[in-house]
Amino acid sequence: xxxxxxxxxxxxxxxxxxxxxxxxxxxxxxxxxxxxxxxxxxxxxxxxxxxxxxxxxxxxxxxxxxxxxxxxxxxxxxxxxxxxxxxxxxxxxxxxxxxxxxxxxxxxxxxxxxxxxxxxxxxxxxxxxxxxxxxxxxxxxxxxxxxxxxxxxxxxxx
Amino acid sequence: xxxxxxxxxxxxxxxxxxxxxxxxxxxxxxxxxxxxxxxxxxxxxxxxxxxxxxxxxxxxxxxxxxxxxxxxxxxxxxxxxxxxxxxxxxxxxxxxxxxxxxxxxxxxxxxxxxxxxxxxxxxxxxxxxxxxxxxxxxxxxxxxxxxxxxxxxxxxxxxxxxxxxxxxxxxxxxxxxxxxxxxxxxxxxxxxxxxxxxxxxxxxxxxxxxxxxxxxxxxxxxxxxxxxxxxxxxxxxxxxxxxxxxx
Numbered sequence: 293x294x295x296x297x298x299x300x301x302x303x304x305x306x307x308x309x310x311x312x313x314x315x316x317x318x319x320x321x322x323x324x325x326x327x328x329x330x331x332x333x334x335x336x337x338x339x340x341x342x343x344x345x346x347x348x349x350x351x352x353x354x355x356x357x358x359x360x361x362x363x364x365x366x367x368x369x370x371x372x373x374x375x376x377x378x379x380x381x382x383x384x385x386x387x388x389x390x391x392x393x394x395x396x397x398x399x400x401x402x403x404x405x406x407x408x409x410x411x412x413x414x415x416x417x418x419x420x421x422x423x424x425x426x427x428x429x430x431x432x433x434x435x436x437x438x439x440x441x442x443x444x445x446x447x448x449x450x
Numbered sequence: 451x452x453x454x455x456x457x458x459x460x461x462x463x464x465x466x467x468x469x470x471x472x473x474x475x476x477x478x479x480x481x482x483x484x485x486x487x488x489x490x491x492x493x494x495x496x497x498x499x500x501x502x503x504x505x506x507x508x509x510x511x512x513x514x515x516x517x518x519x520x521x522x523x524x525x526x527x528x529x530x531x532x533x534x535x536x537x538x539x540x541x542x543x544x545x546x547x548x549x550x551x552x553x554x555x556x557x558x559x560x561x562x563x564x565x566x567x568x569x570x571x572x573x574x575x576x577x578x579x580x581x582x583x584x585x586x587x588x589x590x591x592x593x594x595x596x597x598x599x600x601x602x603x604x605x606x607x608x609x610x611x612x613x614x615x616x617x618x619x620x621x622x623x624x625x626x627x628x629x630x631x632x633x634x635x636x637x638x639x640x641x642x643x644x645x646x647x648x649x650x651x652x653x654x655x656x657x658x659x660x661x662x663x664x665x666x667x668x669x670x671x672x673x674x675x676x677x678x679x680x681x682x683x684x685x686x687x688x689x690x691x692x693x694x695x696x697x
Contacts, residue, residue: 426585
């Protein structure tokens, strides 16, 4: 059965994020595991943000992708341990950068009066400024590069 | 008893989340029009987890929607601070700072709750609320240390809202039961962290912490201001008119 479970994990992991389609479930590190319980396949996923509207969309997309492959699975939402941007894979980070989104800066968690140095995903300059703490989605902040003048999204560290 | 204490926290998050969502399309600038509903989503997300867990503990088959849409204002247990109308942007930011500065240490303490589900909710919420603190803190500083007009508006907001902060640190009978069971953090013990953070921000914002304010409370007993009824009427109207509707 373990071979089958690897296959399930591959299919589930390859589902793209509905809001940032260049990264997959596996890239984001939200796939917590697959198991067979009482003859049924269970896929465990972690939500990124508590109120992220994409959470349900991702769960449905994973369920649909598996069904298409002939696998009936139950999706289980796992809150603890809480998802952290540290779980985004190196490949996922590179995909984000290539897409124009600055990947999360390690150790860049929010604290009063301090902000991480975020490099521009287009020109690489570290001369950037935060325009808004909250961008088009809860997981992103809006930045602007002082060097090449491009505005860009930054995937916040949580 | 314990589920009632979880409902208090859930109601705080839902009511404030709804208040922030009222800014959608009305914020003073596009960035804030994105920021305020994003924070509303964080709060509503936390509320959903808490309602679901409260329903499980209660064991009477009630779930998120039953708690959110089918309780009247006397059954809501949110603190008075979160139901205060948005007022101007300064008032909204100050209310946000007061609440977020409480919730950050509260969620952090709740990460060692005796209840596993609550540990999960707290572990997520604590990371999100850190951004709320920074966002509100920076705005309060910018407004307080800004123009004569912005400083005056913020000072008016302090006059209007500070009296509702005391209730954050009061534990109802239900909360005391949950605290004794190790499920929820002791509210009074959050005060030192809150006071330190508010003090730091107020100093930067050149704001004076009011002294000898007579604190208002009653929300945990279902005794709310008139404004909560209006909020619920709007928030619950669709669910009550179209019972069982899904989309």
